[in-house]
Amino acid sequence: MGKIIAIANQKGGVGKTTTAVNLAAALGILEKQVLLIDADPQANATSGLGVEVTNVKAGTYQLLDHSVETQEAILKTNSPNVDLIPSHIDLVASEIELVDKKEREYMLKKKLEQIQNHYDYILIDCAPSLGLITLNALVAAHAVIIPIQCEYFALEGLGKLLNTIKSVQKIHNRTLDIEGLLLTMYDTRLRLSNQVVEEVKKHFGKMVFKTIIQRNIRLSEAPSFGEDIITYDASSRGAKSYLSLGNEIIKRNKLK
Numbered sequence: 001m002g003k004i005i006a007i008a009n010q011k012g013g014v015g016k017t018t019t020a021v022n023l024a025a026a027l028g029i030l031e032k033q034v035l036l037i038d039a040d041p042q043a044n045a046t047s048g049l050g051v052e053v054t055n056v057k058a059g060t061y062q063l064l065d066h067s068v069e070t071q072e073a074i075l076k077t078n079s080p081n082v083d084l085i086p087s088h089i090d091l092v093a094s095e096i097e098l099v100d101k102k103e104r105e106y107m108l109k110k111k112l113e114q115i116q117n118h119y120d121y122i123l124i125d126c127a128p129s130l131g132l133i134t135l136n137a138l139v140a141a142h143a144v145i146i147p148i149q150c151e152y153f154a155l156e157g158l159g160k161l162l163n164t165i166k167s168v169q170k171i172h173n174r175t176l177d178i179e180g181l182l183l184t185m186y187d188t189r190l191r192l193s194n195q196v197v198e199e200v201k202k203h204f205g206k207m208v209f210k211t212i213i214q215r216n217i218r219l220s221e222a223p224s225f226g227e228d229i230i231t232y233d234a235s236s237r238g239a240k241s242y243l244s245l246g247n248e249i250i251k252r253n254k255l256k
Helices: 016-029 044-048 060-064 089-097 104-112 132-140 158-171 191-207 217-225 237-255
Strands: 003-007 034-039 082-085 121-126 143-149 177-184
Touching (some): 003 132, 016 177, 016 237, 132 158
Parallel strands (some): 034 082, 143 177
């Protein structure tokens, strides 16, 4: 049975989509079958894997309103062993449309049950919010990766996210676990980056991934070419970092 991991932080600009796309690619290169679900109306994970957003006919929006079967929403990508359920700006409407539905928090969970056994890992790229779409992702997931940027205000809002996770664990998903906290946008030249790393490790200990994602211009360039970092530049620091993270996750899950 595939492990479902949501990549979430209601704070924007922390590297959620960068992590979702490139972790999916890294796990694929490491010979795991991966499904990436774009659960953000901005659809950056979709375009980041080379899919033209305007051409999306079935994706996360249709999945949440149960108008398509899960298999109908899955697209092949150019990244080895990586499939995609794309997003579109229409997904914004789900926040309103789900409100009146019964079991609205379980819409995504029910749909993923159809295909869960087809993949080793299912990654969900969440929007920078704690709305109903993100709640659906947390209810469907087995675990959460929380990206934290190595910058001022890094821990801002983290308490709110952890409280949301605790609430989901208590009410909807008792088995939801925190896969790990991922430090991103690390700059070795800045004292502040080192201070943030020390502070996060002091507070959260073993919950923090050993892999730290450093600032890397190639990581920023890759999405404009519709490619993951490994396809775009396999020798780059960013590619090596995400391959390291992929290996760390595989190793962690073998030990569980």
